[in-house]
Amino acid sequence: MDRFLINGPCKIKGVINLSGSKNASLPILAATILFEEPVEIKNLPNVKDIRTMLDLIKSLGFIIKKNKTNNSIIIKKKIIKTFASYSLVKTMRAGILVLGPLISKYRKATTSLPGGCLIGARPVNFHLDALGKLGMKHRIKKGYIFANAEKGLKGSIIKFPKISVGATENAILAATLAEGKTILKNCAIEPEIRIDLTNFLNKAGAKIKWKGKRSVEIEGVKKLNGISYSVMADRIECGTFCVAAVISKGEVKINGLNPKIISTELKLLKKIGAKIKNFENSILIKGPKKIKSIKLLKTKEYDGFPTDLQAPFMALLCKANGKSVIQERIFENRFTHVGELKRLGAKISIIKNKAIIKGNSNFEGAELMSSDLRASVALVIAAIVAKGNSIINRIYHLDRGYEKIENKLRKVGVNIKRLS
Ligand code: UD1
16 A cells, blocks of 8 residues: 655745646546547546546446547447446445436436445435436435436426535536426536536537526537537645645745636635735745634635635644634534644644644654545645654545645655655
8 A cells, every 4th residue: 555755844846737627527527428429538637536437437338548648538339338336436426426417318327326435424315306306216225326217307496405516516417418497506616517517518519507606507408519628727736735835834836727716715825824926827825934823714615615625724724823723514524634633743622523723733753544535635734844754654545636746746845755
């Protein structure tokens, strides 16, 4: 099992180019199931979750070709299977995103339930209810969702009881080829959905229009046309490197993302003391001498502060000049990094869904264990400013979502080595 060895403290300085967004690529890849013609996807990040999604699509009977520039072309074969196996869906919740397209285009699907994970129970009831309103019938047996829609899906008006990224994506994917108009209310509006998935589908001929803050209207179309599309840059990766620059009191230029997309995070970093210059598609960020604390930071759905950056910000606030509080409002158990940060010297206590961070911690290198994707990157960030050697075990979690992070960090001055 691979591990990272980091020898700190390191100061980050230089330029980082962002990879394509994992969370935008996953629903876009699931959407390729809706096509008859080949689709070319550019800028896919080379991370484990994307390789798993490509394997899942391949297992359904599609051909995946890589061209000279490493873009993926997804080509439909004559016969498509409608079975998404446990072995592929268990490692990645986004596997459930094939259900909407399969039921919409092929009118039947047998999909493994993704199951829970360390950060919370993560049920799929909102996905199933929304697809049910479009005409899908299902039963759950032996860990699988057996679904069918013999007469095809029909447009409907659906209001999600709670905002869900995955359920919004699954419903949009299903409604794209459904008969008639679908209106989805109380949708997730993460840029991966409202910008990238929408642009991708509309470019192929879908009729998707966003109305107001959280509603979308989808006029079903008969077919989508083969296209070539480049996925947006990863905003969570961008936020992660911003935090790494600030905690190390360094200075980096991060290329590839429009700063407006992460304006909430950038405002927070400014409040903490960072100096930030925004360009059209890049950010120049410089850490302050003294990091200021934040009274109360709550995770929220977009355009609020993202739960995916909660762990990296916690590492940062451990180094602030006083007490901060982080409240996790999206997932019930997303504090698995706390125990590991404490091993480096952090002073954090948990009361229900709040983490109280004492601040002014001097980190000293230690051996650490990754527990999930974003928790692992928080440990990397903390180890960068810890004195001495840190070993981070089980980095396969991190490999699910960060492309060549050790190469990117080494290039800007971090003493980091992958031990195999
Ligand atoms: C997506 C992101 C993940 C991010 C999360 C929240 C991808 C691949 N993953 O995950 O990185 O942390 O959004 O921004 O894009 N819920 C239910 N029933 C459902 C669906 C969700 O109760 O059917 C609950 C979840 O347990 C959670 C909350 O709703 O408490 C939000 O989850 P959701 O937005 O669906 O997250 P994901 O799509 O799984």
